[in-house]
Each structure stands twice: as C-alpha cells, then as structure tokens.
Amino acid sequence: MTVRQLAARFGLPGAYLGTTFANGATMIAVMVAVAGEAGTGWAVSAVLICQVVPQIALAALAAPLVDRVDQRKIVLVSSAVQAFVVLGAAAHPVTLVLISMILLKAIASALDAPALLLLAERAKQDNDDGGARSFARMDTARLVGSLLGPLTGGLIVQSLGVAWVLVVHAGVLLVLATLTMLTPPQRPAAESTSQSWWTQVKAAPQLLLQQAPTRVAMIGLVASIVFTSFYAVAEVLYGLKTLSLTPLGYAVLGQCFIVGRIVGSRLGARVTDHRARSWLFGSTLSMGLGLLLPGLVVSPYAAGLGFAVAGFSNAVQVASIRFIIVGSVPNALRGRALSTMGSVNQSAGLIGTTAAAPVLGAVGPAATLLVAGAGTLITALLAAGASKRLTRNANAPLEPVRTSGPLDRRGAR
Structure with a gap:
C-alpha cells in the first residue's frame, strides 16, 4: 500500500479527528474566556450564533465548489486561513477578537466536512460498500475528537490560558493540511459548466x-x-x-x-x-x-x-x-x-x-x-x-x- 493510500485510509480519519478535537478545545476555551469577563453575558450567545449561522448559509451557497474543485485544495486553503485567524486572535484574546475569530473560522471551514467526507468516499479501499466503511471511520474519528477536545481545551485554558489553546489549534491545522495533501488527488466529476x-x-x-x-x-x-x-x-x-x-x-x-x-x-x-x-x-x-x-x-x-x-x-x-x-x-x-x-x-x-x-x-x-x-x-x-x-x-x-x-x-x- 502506497503512502497516498495509507493517507487516504488512516490519514483522513486522523485529520478529521484532529480538526474536531481542535474545534472542540477552542470552543470550550472561548466560552470560558468570554463568560468570565464582566458584563459579557451576551457574548456566549454571540459565540454560538457566529459558529452555527455561517455553517448553515455558506455551506449551502458555496456547495458547488466541493464538486467543482479538488477537495484537497478546499481543505488546504481553509486550514491556512483558519491558522492565520487563530494565531491573530492568540496575540490579543479579548472578547470581541475571540467572537470575530469564531465567525471567520466558521466561514473559512464551512466546506471542510463535506470535502473531507467526499475525499474519504472517493479514496475508499473497500469494494462494494458504497463508502459505508469510509464514512464509519470518519464518524468514529469525529466523535473521538469531539469527546477529547473539550476536555483538553478545558485543561489547557485553566493551566495556561486561552492563547495557548489557539496556538495548539494552529498546529493541528498544519497537520490537517499536510495529511490531506498526502491523499490521492481526486479529479472533479464532469459536469456542464454552462449552468448558473x-x-x-x-x-x-x-x-x-x-x-x-x-x-x-x-x-x-x-x-x-x-x-x-x-x-x-x-x-x-x-x-x-x-x-x-x-x-x-x-x-x-x-x-x-x-x-x-x-x-x-x-x-x-x-x-x-x-x-x-x-x-x-x-x-x-x-x-x-x-x-x-x-x-x-x-x-x-x-x-x-x-x-x-x-x-x-x-x-x-x-x-x-x-x-x-x-x-x-x-x-x-x-x-x-x-x-x-x-x-x-x-x-x-x-x-x-x-x-x-x-x-x-x-x-x-x-x-x-x-x-x-x-x-x-x-x-x-x-x-x-x-x-x-x-x-x-x-x-x-x-x-x-x-x-x-x-x-x-x-x-x-
């Protein structure tokens, strides 16, 4: 099995685990940070809204990109933008900056999940399973990441502060981009480009x-x-x-x-x-x-x-x-x-x-x-x-x- 095949089989679930782990850690750290500041009771609701709304609207409006562009490039660009945003927030982690970071991260990562799932489905090594095993590996990775991320984020923010959680997040994004680019390139499916x-x-x-x-x-x-x-x-x-x-x-x-x-x-x-x-x-x-x-x-x-x-x-x-x-x-x-x-x-x-x-x-x-x-x-x-x-x-x-x-x-x- 080649390096690219190994990356597709194990690297993509590892990348998905890492991104859900980092997102969970960052969310818990941001929630703790904004809730702890005096007079910012509105901030918790703002964080949740900024996290969810772009995922609903932008993921639908930009969805054709997932079929028209190499999914690896989508994840690479998203990871680079998110890393820049979280490192910028780590330099000055106050409430408004953290809320803005969550919003920009949600916008940049709106297509990450479908892109990673499609990469896993198209690079599957199992025959005649319709991608079920590939999806199951990705689901398991996502759930393990969501289980460990908040716990780790809480420990780091309590001992070192929210800035260090964001630095760790940037490092995970670098690993995510690397593992994704090691997977086999996927040619976008042929489709008429004359449609609006x-x-x-x-x-x-x-x-x-x-x-x-x-x-x-x-x-x-x-x-x-x-x-x-x-x-x-x-x-x-x-x-x-x-x-x-x-x-x-x-x-x-x-x-x-x-x-x-x-x-x-x-x-x-x-x-x-x-x-x-x-x-x-x-x-x-x-x-x-x-x-x-x-x-x-x-x-x-x-x-x-x-x-x-x-x-x-x-x-x-x-x-x-x-x-x-x-x-x-x-x-x-x-x-x-x-x-x-x-x-x-x-x-x-x-x-x-x-x-x-x-x-x-x-x-x-x-x-x-x-x-x-x-x-x-x-x-x-x-x-x-x-x-x-x-x-x-x-x-x-x-x-x-x-x-x-x-x-x-x-x-x-």
Missing part, C-alpha cells in the same frame, strides 16, 4: 426532495435532529437538578451518549443498500425508546443506559441516512449532497434548540425527555409507513394500457 451558480446550488436539494427515498430520509433526519436537540437542552438540568448529580457525575452521564455513538458508528460501517431502510427504521425506534427510558424511570443508571442506547442508535441512523442520500445522487452531485445534509443538520439543530427551551421551562427536564422520545418514535412509525408505500409502489405490476375500445367512464371525466 444558483442552478448548481439548487441541484442537489432539488434532486433529494424529488426522489421519494431521499425525501423520506431527509425528513427523518430533520425530525431526529430536532428531538435530539430536545435531549441536549434537557440533559444538563436532568442531571444536575432531577438526579442531583455532582458536576463530575453529570460529566460522566453526558459522555454516555457520545460513547454510544462511537460504538454505533462501527455498526454503521456495515450498512448496505438492502439494510439501509430497515436499519433506519430500527435505529430511529430504538433511539426513541432510549430517550423515553430516563423520562419514565428517574435514575442515574436508567439515564446512562438510555442515553447510551440513544447515542448508539443515532450513529446507525445517521449512517443509514447518509448511505441513502449519497447512493441516490450521481457522482457529480455527491459533494453538494453531503453539504446539503450538513446544512439541514445545523438548521434542524437550531430549530430544535429554540423549540426545546419553552418546553423545558413549561414541563421540566424529565417530561422534555418524554417529548423527545415520543417524537422520535412517531417519526420512526411515519418513516416505516412511507417506506412500505415506496416498496409497494416499486413492486406493483404495471396496468395494461388500453389501445382501443370505449373509454371507461371514470377515465372520461
């Missing part, structure tokens, strides 16, 4: 919505992310208030979902064309049951088990949805399809977080988890019904076409 940019932007979302299987998958993705956001909002109060856990106990409880996702991402590597729909239904159903459990049984053990089941199921669910979406679009649109999936993910998360706040205030943490679980179960049942209709329509025999004779009365009307 807006037409190219709309191409993937329109195709995903026109096809019934991908439309069902996208609707399931939105509903699942919305109800997962209910869980994310309720989790902290459920752990600290309802269960009366210590901060350390809450930290352990919070990792159950992440650990479940890491384990589930390995099963996601085995998703196939024949399994995708049934696994999507089963994982959505089990996720709903996992979220219902701590709402019905108020116990740290029930909560840990339920959150772990929900995380495991969510990983399989995402793998199934991605398999359906990527496998349903031509090669020339896969980058835009992945970018669309990311934008929908972020948008649904923002909607779910906004909707969960009044529900949490009205009914409390345990009941909010019940709402999340029940909503996920309803989504599973609706998706199963839609999938059955699709299968029935696909297998239905064609009706004979009458070429002569009187018209049927119903047809004549």
